[in-house]
Amino acid sequence: MxxxxxxxxxxxxxxxxxxxxxxxxxxxxxFNRKFRTVKAVNNIxxxxxxxxxxxxxxxxxxxxxxxxxxxxxxxxxxxxxVHVLGYEPFRRSYDYLxxxxxxxxxxxxxxxxxxALDSFDLQRAVYGIPVDxxxxxxxxxxxxxxxxxxxxxxxxxxxxxxxxxxxxxxxLLHKPKVLFLDEPTLGLDVTMQRRIxxxxxxxxxxxxxxxxxxxxxxxxxxxxxxxxxxxxHGRILFDGDLSNLVNQFSAYKTLSVTLQNPDxxxxxxxxxxxxxDGRVTLRVPKAKTSQVTAKLLSDLQVDDLTVxxxxxxxIIDQVFSQKEEA
Amino acid sequence: MKRYIDFYLSSMKISILQxxxxxxxxxxxxxxxxxxxxxxxxxxxxxxxxxxxTAGGYTPGEFAAYYIVWTLVxxxxxxxxxxxxxxxxxxxxxxxxxxxxxxxxHNDIAYFSGWKFVVIILWLPLALFLSWVFKxxxxxxxxxxxxxxxxxxxxxxxxxxxxxxLGMITFWxxxxxxxxxxxxxxxxxxxxxxxxxxxxxQWVQSLSNYLxxxxxxxxxxxxxxxxxxxxxxxxxxxxQILWIVIGASILNLVxxxxxxxxxxxxx
Numbered sequence: 319m320x321x322x323x324x325x326x327x328x329x330x331x332x333x334x335x336x337x338x339x340x341x342x343x344x345x346x347x348x349f350n351r352k353f354r355t356v357k358a359v360n361n362i363x364x365x366x367x368x369x370x371x372x373x374x375x376x377x378x379x380x381x382x383x384x385x386x387x388x389x390x391x392x393x394x395x396x397x398x399x400v401h402v403l404g405y406e407p408f409r410r411s412y413d414y415l416x417x418x419x420x421x422x423x424x425x426x427x428x429x430x431x432x433x434a435l436d437s438f439d440l441q442r443a444v445y446g447i448p449v450d451x452x453x454x455x456x457x458x459x460x461x462x463x464x465x466x467x468x469x470x471x472x473x474x475x476x477x478x479x480x481x482x483x484x485x486x487x488x489x490l491l492h493k494p495k496v497l498f499l500d501e502p503t504l505g506l507d508v509t510m511q512r513r514i515x516x517x518x519x520x521x522x523x524x525x526x527x528x529x530x531x532x533x534x535x536x537x538x539x540x541x542x543x544x545x546x547x548x549x550x551h552g553r554i555l556f557d558g559d560l561s562n563l564v565n566q567f568s569a570y571k572t573l574s575v576t577l578q579n580p581d582x583x584x585x586x587x588x589x590x591x592x593x594x595d596g597r598v599t600l601r602v603p604k605a606k607t608s609q610v611t612a613k614l615l616s617d618l619q620v621d622d623l624t625v626x627x628x629x630x631x632x633i634i635d636q637v638f639s640q641k642e643e644a
Numbered sequence: 645m646k647r648y649i650d651f652y653l654s655s656m657k658i659s660i661l662q663x664x665x666x667x668x669x670x671x672x673x674x675x676x677x678x679x680x681x682x683x684x685x686x687x688x689x690x691x692x693x694x695x696x697x698t699a700g701g702y703t704p705g706e707f708a709a710y711y712i713v714w715t716l717v718x719x720x721x722x723x724x725x726x727x728x729x730x731x732x733x734x735x736x737x738x739x740x741x742x743x744x745x746x747x748x749x750h751n752d753i754a755y756f757s758g759w760k761f762v763v764i765i766l767w768l769p770l771a772l773f774l775s776w777v778f779k780x781x782x783x784x785x786x787x788x789x790x791x792x793x794x795x796x797x798x799x800x801x802x803x804x805x806x807x808x809x810l811g812m813i814t815f816w817x818x819x820x821x822x823x824x825x826x827x828x829x830x831x832x833x834x835x836x837x838x839x840x841x842x843x844x845x846q847w848v849q850s851l852s853n854y855l856x857x858x859x860x861x862x863x864x865x866x867x868x869x870x871x872x873x874x875x876x877x878x879x880x881x882x883x884q885i886l887w888i889v890i891g892a893s894i895l896n897l898v899x900x901x902x903x904x905x906x907x908x909x910x911x
Binding site: 391394415437443 | 655657
């Protein structure tokens with residue numbers, strides 16, 4: 319089976335004008351303009367197979383959105399190779415654009431003053447979707463996202479979350495094979511995030527669509543992505559299963575203990591993170607987890623004890639900090 | 645082709661629905677816009693009266709006809725401006741349009757075409773009012789009426805091409821309003837927007853024959869005001885088609901270079 323997305327040594331560099339503050343520097347820059355090369359994406363390579371949902375993680379400015387823009391044909395790469403569904407995205411072939419979608423958390427493709435239904439109909443015309451097929455898909459999406467009471471309201475009267483759901487419907491009406499999702503749950507409440515995650519998962523299941531997702535909400539990544547690619551300063555730091563990321567970079571585990579004597583001193587067993595209603599959370603080095611657990615059980619009257627991996631957010635932080643130090 | 649027709653109709657429908665929502669704002673905009681031709685009209689009618697009834701061959705009634713038709717042609721000439729291009733590139737809205745399997749110019753043409761239908765409906769009462777006040781002299785034949793209908797859409801397409809080309813400068817540099825203003829200055833003088841071209845010096849009239857501006861204002865107005873022979877009408881429409889083809893060809897070339905330059909700013 320051939321890969322849907324193949325990237326090899328892909329780079330995007332920008333020339334950014336640079337000068338010091340002040341009038342003297344401003345005058346000097348008129349005659350001697352200086353530029354600095356910013357390597358937004360620096361020789362990255364990866365492949366994504368059909369139907370995979372991959373989390374693309376990194377801090378702000380890491381190169382995630384630049385990569386998505388190159389994959390969706392919005393940006394020309396500086397160097398390297400990129401193929402999606404056998405197309406070179408920067409050529410912007412209309413056949414290619416018909417098979418992909420790019421959803422950005424801050425993007426607005428709906429007409430502000432009109433009900434979303436009108437914008438959906440425009441999408442039908444843009445992609446030349448047969449009317450019967452369009453109505454089936456539209457109604458199906460409206461049911462899945464529970465939008466029936468909202469599609470007739472002007473978009474300007476919808477909440478941020480409701481609008482985002484409409485944006486996602488509009489972006490998927492042509493049933494793209496590849497989804498580039500850039501922060502699709504940005505700024506939404508937990509319920510709305512969950513709803514959108516479930517919808518993306520269902521779309522992936524039904525259509526075997528390939529999804530590349532960036533998100534700062536680890537709940538999105540944990541719920542949707544088996545595989546993650548971590549990027550920082552334009553370079554890939556990790557590419558593999560989310561579980562491997564946890565194993566490889568998690569230096570500690572979290573122990574939650576409920577004791578019969580809630581006042582017992584636990585600092586000798588590990589770093590106390592919190593104490594709440596008699597339940598204590600400890601951070602313990604991963605290598606010592608079994609030893610500490612056994613000691614706790616033998617030394618104290620324990621009502622309940624759970625051992626968990628560190629939160630993925632913390633692990634990602636750990637990846638960045640380890641690589642920075644390296 | 646079927647998909648494009650469907651798209652144009654859908655986009656025009658959206659535009660009509662949206663613009664009717666803003667009908668009051670649209671009306672006030674149009675009322676504001678008639679101040680310009682009314683000033684020209686009053687000035688030139690006064691001059692004509694002082695010169696014994698005509699100025700540059702135009703009677704006050706013909707000036708009234710010229711400037712009342714001017715108001716419709718001016719509204720038909722409203723297109724997506726270079727400032728709009730600047731805004732959509734800076735704000736990142738162009739990215740969304742580039743994701744469509746279709747050139748963004750189609751959306752611009754279709755959307756503003758829909759707007760024209762709203763404009764024409766809103767313009768009719770204003771035209772009646774201006775006619776009641778200024779008593780224009782009209783002598784319109786069927787051929788002129790048909791030529792006018794074609795010419796106002798031809799003017800719309802020429803201006804769309806020209807202003808889109810101008811707007812695309814923002815792909816390379818962000819502060820281009822000075823260039824826009826220079827363009828609008830040239831257009832004012834060379835298009836017939838300020839005064840009928842026959843009132844201009846001979847060298848300006850000759851120059852205007854080789855430039856696109858005249859075919860966006862003076863020509864469509866004159867088709868209806870009734871000073872053109874059948875041959876002039878056909879030649880004029882031919883010139884409009886030529887400028888549309890030239891504009892579209894240059895736009896296509898510039899677009900290819902511009903899109904490579906595009907840095908997808910603003911998210």
